[in-house]
Amino acid sequence: MALPVFLILAAGAVFFAANVVLRRNPAECAVHLVGSFFCLAGIYLMIGFPFLAALQLLVYAGAIMVLFLFVIMLLDLRREEPRENPRISxxxxxxxxxxxGLLAVVLPDMPVAVATGRGAVAGAGGAEGGKELANYLFGRHLLTFEATSLLLLAGIFGVVVLAKRRTSRKADLERLLENIEAESRTERKEPPLVGAGSEGVAS
Amino acid sequence: MIASILAVLPAAEGIPNPSIPTSWVLLLAALLFILGIYGFLVRRDLIVVFMSIELMLNAANLTFLAAARERMLDPEGQVYAIFVITVAAVEAAVGLALLIAWFRLRATLDVETAVELEG
Incomplete structure (x- = not known):
């Protein structure tokens, strides 16, 4: 019974992830990313990590996705055009x-199959598993945990500094105009360069 | 080799849902990671590039958890997954702030307009 449910969730995760990569509209991409996160949370739950599933929903599908959607709302984004240079595509x-293919060949030989792990299988998922996890997080990994708080603090400062407007709105707009002019200048110049270029895109 | 993946090899006894083979979970993580790399390389929209990075981080998380599951639900793997989630949150916040600062100067998020290394 567990296997079909897992396969459905896995197929959903891959489907939504593929849509994130292939859709042209950023807002659609964001919504599909939420779908992928939900499917992954279900998979975490199925393979025995209910706490991580909850964290996935709260932090990823909740906090991070709201951040993405806010930015998409704030910035007036248009449909993305495919790259002009088709080589990378x-x-x-x-x-x-x-x-x-390489990973599919290598993965089954991955030496993770250790039957005698340190995990508390008996109470996994229940209160015992949570206790074990807490002991690890605040015992063995206490220093890393504290370093994480430092990272978050640095992140807060970084975001405030980056998002703060240092110049006047007028200076910003002048700079924007300059950039757009420079862009259109290179666009005008480019066609003959590509046509006569030695890049050899056409033939 | 491929056949050995597709054969249903149940995971070790004693862990939840042993009928789900751990190698399939790893395979799913690989697939998601590769979709993330593809989006990172091919997309022009910077915000979708960030979403691809989130996909890759998720795939890494899934790999950690699959390995932890194989080790009888080792809490070590779960702790790493928690740290990865934290780093992803900070990365998203800082990255999106950068993106807004850039949009203010360019009025576009096209990565192909980012051809010069000056603010």
Whole structure:
């Protein structure tokens, strides 16, 4: 019974992830990313990690996704056009397929099958598993945990500094205009360069 | 080799849902990671590039948990997964702040406009 449910969740995760990568509209991508996170949370639950499933839903599907959606809402994003340079769009799928084949060959030989782990299988998922996890997090990994708080603090400062407007709105707009002008200049220049270029895109 | 994956080799006894083979979970993680790399390389929209990074981090998490499951639900793997989630949250916050600062100057998130290394 568990296997079909796992397969459905796995298929859902892959489907949503593929949609994130393939859809042209960023808002659609974000919604599909939430779907992928939900499927993964279900898989965490099935393979025996209820706490991580809850964390996945709270932090990923909750906090991080809201952040993404807010940014998409704030920035007026248009549909993305495919790359002008088609080389990467043709090479990348081939390379990814190759990589996946390689991983599929290597993965079963991964030496993780240790029958005598340190986990408390008996009470896994219940209160015992949670106790074990807490002992690890606040015992053996206490220093890393504290370092994490430092990382979060640095992140907060970084975000405040980055998002703060240092110049006036007028200066910002002037800079934006400059950038757009420079862009259109390179766009005007580019076509003859590509046509006569030695890149050899066409033939 | 491929056949050895597709054969249903149940995981060790004593862990939840032993009928789900751990190698399938690892395979799913590999697939998600590769989709993430693909999006990272091919997409032009910077915000979708960030989403691809989130996908890759998720796949890494799934790998940690699969390995922990194989070790009789070792809490070590769960602790690493928690740290990965924390790092992902910080990365998303800082990355999106960077993205907003960039959008203010460019009015676009196209990565192909990022061709010069000056603010």
């Amino acid at each position: 043709t090479i990348a799928p081939l390379a990814m397929g190759l990589l996946f």
